[in-house]
Structure formats: structure tokens, C-alpha cells
Amino acid sequence: MLKILDKYILKRYLVTFITMILMFIPIGIVIDVSEKVNKMIENKVAFSAVAMYYLNFTIFFANLLFPIFLFLSIIWFTSKLANNTEIIAILSSGISFKRFLKPYIIGASIISVFALLMGFFIVPKASEGYWNFRYNYLIGGGKDEMQDKSDIYRQISKDEYIYVSSFNPDSQMAFNFSMEKFEGDQLKYKVTANRIQYNPKDSTYTLYGFKKRKIGVLDDQLVSLPKKDTVLNIDIEDLTPVVYIAETLPLYELNSFIKKEQLRGSSNLDVYKVVLYKKFSIPVSAFILTIIAVAVSSMKRRGGMGINLAIGIVIAFAFVFCDKIFGVLGQKSTLPPFIAVWIPNLVFGILAIYLLRNAKR
Incomplete structure (x- = not known):
């Protein structure tokens, strides 16, 4: 029954x-x-x-x-x-x-x-x-409508932080770039550039108006170059993810994405x-x-x-x-x-x- x-x-x-x-x-x-x-x-x-x-x-x-x-x-x-x-x-x-x-x-x-x-x-x-x-x-x-492309802050590693005033996803170029390296609470060096260009062929970056200030005990060391090619720990496509990106990720990818964004200090x-x-x-x-x-x-x-x-x-x-x-x-x-x-x-x-x-x- x-x-x-x-x-x-x-x-x-x-x-x-x-x-x-x-x-x-x-x-x-x-x-x-x-x-x-x-x-x-x-x-x-x-x-x-x-x-x-x-x-x-x-x-x-x-x-x-x-x-x-x-x-x-x-x-x-x-x-x-x-x-x-x-x-x-x-x-x-x-x-x-x-x-x-x-x-x-x-x-x-x-x-x-x-x-x-x-x-x-x-x-x-x-x-x-x-x-x-x-x-x-x-x-x-398109997706650009949902991207915040100005005043971008990211923590790219345990002790490295970057900032750009604006980013263009089409040209893959950012402006007013700066990167700071810390050891504990002490700033070790700071890199700045007027603009930074991503090179997809070899996954490198070209920094225009490159300046690097290394902090010393008594005095600082300053390196200045008109242009410098280098490798940075930055995923260019994730620099400004669309706001709804989390809704489009399966569970295992979403967990990894959140951990990565947490490390980068995403807003x-x-x-x-x-x-x-x-x-x-x-x-x-x-x-x-x-x-x-x-x-x-x-x-x-x-x-x-x-x-x-x-x-x-x-x-x-x-x-x-x-x-x-x-x-x-x-x-x-x-x-x-x-x-x-x-x-x-x-x-x-x-x-x-x-x-x-x-x-x-």
C-alpha cells in the first residue's frame, strides 16, 4: 500500500x-x-x-x-x-x-x-x-562592454604587484604600468613603463619608457631604457576578465579561477x-x-x-x-x-x- x-x-x-x-x-x-x-x-x-x-x-x-x-x-x-x-x-x-x-x-x-x-x-x-x-x-x-579596463591592480605572485591605468584588449597594450617587488614589508625594487605591449608569438612583453629602481640600504640603483623586452608572470587574457566569467566556468575551473584571482587581489x-x-x-x-x-x-x-x-x-x-x-x-x-x-x-x-x-x- x-x-x-x-x-x-x-x-x-x-x-x-x-x-x-x-x-x-x-x-x-x-x-x-x-x-x-x-x-x-x-x-x-x-x-x-x-x-x-x-x-x-x-x-x-x-x-x-x-x-x-x-x-x-x-x-x-x-x-x-x-x-x-x-x-x-x-x-x-x-x-x-x-x-x-x-x-x-x-x-x-x-x-x-x-x-x-x-x-x-x-x-x-x-x-x-x-x-x-x-x-x-x-x-x-561584445565582451568588452563587461570589462573594467581602467585602474587595474593585480597581485601576480606572493610578493609582486602590478598596476596599469588602462588596458586595451584589442591591441593588448596597457598604459602607465608599474610593478613592485617586496620582501616582507620592504620594497626591493619598482619597475615602471609608459606603456606595455604583449607579444603573442613568444609570450613576452615590451616595456616602453622602461625604468627600474632597486632600493638599496644607502642609495638606490636606477636603470632607464627606451625599450625593454622581458617575461612577466601575467596572463594577458585574465588581466580584465568579463564580469560574468564565473557563471561560464564548470566547478573545477571555477575553483582554480577563484584561487588565481585571490592571489592577484581581484576586486x-x-x-x-x-x-x-x-x-x-x-x-x-x-x-x-x-x-x-x-x-x-x-x-x-x-x-x-x-x-x-x-x-x-x-x-x-x-x-x-x-x-x-x-x-x-x-x-x-x-x-x-x-x-x-x-x-x-x-x-x-x-x-x-x-x-x-x-x-x-
């Missing part, structure tokens, strides 16, 4: 969730096409590029709105069970509310694993295609960490939202399914709003990214426990 019941609820859980996604994604595509079709025609975008963009669009937004789709689908079919008095019959037969939740937790586990794997490997590739299309065809500036480090932590927090939210949805919709209400859906929509959008607000705080404020990302799950986890206790009564 229980196995049949578990299969029945689990099937409804998964089918309703998939149906909800298949219903709303086409609506999102139609709205997006209506807003951007003129720009696509103006830029003469090939049909294959548009088709690939909307494939990436589907994956990108399904992942972005995953909590809302999951929450509303559970509210929908659980409310139908409650209105048909099926839940009352199940609990009246002696099955505990905790046992009744089992197929929901199994469904949440399946969705969580799927969301985790998507976030690790598939969503980054879709995000790259989505953002590249937008900035190449819809905004008009966008918190942005990258928020992306990393969300890969784990979003799948966990599936369990929290599942418990809240069941607790809210398992009770038969006088207003019927509409009341449950209204409550569900408010809670779902409150969760997404909270997730976005704290995500921005983690990127832009002094709030640690790890804490900022997990606060929504903590708050709504407490809400889930409270609602579950009331539902059991």
Missing part, C-alpha cells in the same frame, strides 16, 4: 514539476522574442545563432527560476490532493505526516542531484552562450565566490521549498486551491527576492559571500520547520 502511494506521489511530484517548466519556458521565450526581434533583424543575426541562443536561454532561465517552478508545482498537485480529501484519507489510515513526506523528500533529492549536476557542468556553458549573444548582438559591445572576488556558493545552496533549497509547499498546501482550506496558490506565489517570490538581495550584498558589501548566499536557506529553513510542526497538528 505504502509503496503504491509513494510511487503515486513521487510521479505526480516529478511530472507536475516538468510540466510547469514546459508551460512557462515557451511563454518566456515568446516575451523575449517580442522584445528583441527588432534588434536581431537589425544586426542580421543568423537563424542558427538565434536557435542556439534560445536553447541556452531555456537552460539559463530554467536554472534561474527553478525554485519558483518547483514550489508552485508542489503547491498545485498537493492542493488537489487536499481538495479531493486524499490527504485526509491517507493520514486517517494511520500513516504519520512524517511518513507522508517521504516521497516528497525522494523527489526533492532527485531534483537536487539533477540541479547540482546542471549547475556544475551544463548551466555554465549555457550561461556563456546566453551572455555572449546578448553582448554581441543585443547590446552591441571581483566576492562576485565569483557568490556564484560558487550558489551552485550548492540552490539544490539544498529544493528540500526547504518542498517542505514549505507541502505544509502550506496539505490543509484543505475554505477558499480552495486558489488560496494555497496565492500563499505559494507570495512565499516563492519572497524566497527569490531574498536570494537576490543577499546575493548582491555578498558581492558589493562587507557581508561574507558564504553567509550572504546561505542566509535565505537558513531563514526559510526555520520557516519550513515552523510550518511543518503546525501542519502535523
Whole structure:
């Protein structure tokens, strides 16, 4: 009896969730096409590029709105069970509310694993295609639009720091270059140049207006040359990564990228960490939202399914709003990214426990 019941609820859980996604994604595509079709025609975008963009669009937004789709689908079919008095019959037969939740937790586990794997490997590739299309065809500036190319600071090793006032990715040239070498708190030497040019053939750099000041105990040594070719520990392509670069990297590459940017003293480090932590927090939210949805919709209400859906929509959008607000705080404020990302799950986890206790009564 229980196995049949578990299969029945689990099937409804998964089918309703998939149906909800298949219903709303086409609506999102139609709205997006209506807003951007003129720009696509103006830029003469090939049909294959548009088709690939909307494939990436589907994956990108399904992942972005995953909590809302999951929450509303559970509210929908659980409310139908409650209105048909099926839940009352199940609990009246002696099955505990905790046992009744089992197929929901199994469904949440399946969705969580799927969301985790998507976030690790598939969503980054879709995000790259989505953002590249937008900035190449819809905004008009390509990746350069999303690069901060002025006043760039980098820590390139444990004790070496560089600065350039501006950088041109097309010519691969930077201006007002300086590099400082330290031993502990003591400056050992400083290199400056009016401009610095990257040479891709041999991966060297040409420094124009080269000056090197070596700090001595009693006096300094100064070397000045009109031009000098040298090798520097700088990855020219990573000098000004696009802001959304973290969203386009699989998990193993993202971890390596964050370590490299941390060593370089990147100003966008918190942005990258928020992306990393969300890969784990979003799948966990599936369990929290599942418990809240069941607790809210398992009770038969006088207003019927509409009341449950209204409550569900408010809670779902409150969760997404909270997730976005704290995500921005983690990127832009002094709030640690790890804490900022997990606060929504903590708050709504407490809400889930409270609602579950009331539902059991």
C-alpha cells in the first residue's frame, strides 16, 4: 500500500514539476522574442545563432527560476490532493505526516542531484552562450562592454604587484604600468613603463619608457631604457576578465579561477565566490521549498486551491527576492559571500520547520 502511494506521489511530484517548466519556458521565450526581434533583424543575426541562443536561454532561465517552478508545482498537485480529501484519507489510515513526506523528500533529492549536476557542468556553458549573444548582438559591445579596463591592480605572485591605468584588449597594450617587488614589508625594487605591449608569438612583453629602481640600504640603483623586452608572470587574457566569467566556468575551473584571482587581489572576488556558493545552496533549497509547499498546501482550506496558490506565489517570490538581495550584498558589501548566499536557506529553513510542526497538528 505504502509503496503504491509513494510511487503515486513521487510521479505526480516529478511530472507536475516538468510540466510547469514546459508551460512557462515557451511563454518566456515568446516575451523575449517580442522584445528583441527588432534588434536581431537589425544586426542580421543568423537563424542558427538565434536557435542556439534560445536553447541556452531555456537552460539559463530554467536554472534561474527553478525554485519558483518547483514550489508552485508542489503547491498545485498537493492542493488537489487536499481538495479531493486524499490527504485526509491517507493520514486517517494511520500513516504519520512524517511518513507522508517521504516521497516528497525522494523527489526533492532527485531534483537536487539533477540541479547540482546542471549547475556544475551544463548551466555554465549555457550561461556563456546566453551572455555572449546578448553582448554581441543585443547590446552591441561584445565582451568588452563587461570589462573594467581602467585602474587595474593585480597581485601576480606572493610578493609582486602590478598596476596599469588602462588596458586595451584589442591591441593588448596597457598604459602607465608599474610593478613592485617586496620582501616582507620592504620594497626591493619598482619597475615602471609608459606603456606595455604583449607579444603573442613568444609570450613576452615590451616595456616602453622602461625604468627600474632597486632600493638599496644607502642609495638606490636606477636603470632607464627606451625599450625593454622581458617575461612577466601575467596572463594577458585574465588581466580584465568579463564580469560574468564565473557563471561560464564548470566547478573545477571555477575553483582554480577563484584561487588565481585571490592571489592577484581581484576586486571581483566576492562576485565569483557568490556564484560558487550558489551552485550548492540552490539544490539544498529544493528540500526547504518542498517542505514549505507541502505544509502550506496539505490543509484543505475554505477558499480552495486558489488560496494555497496565492500563499505559494507570495512565499516563492519572497524566497527569490531574498536570494537576490543577499546575493548582491555578498558581492558589493562587507557581508561574507558564504553567509550572504546561505542566509535565505537558513531563514526559510526555520520557516519550513515552523510550518511543518503546525501542519502535523
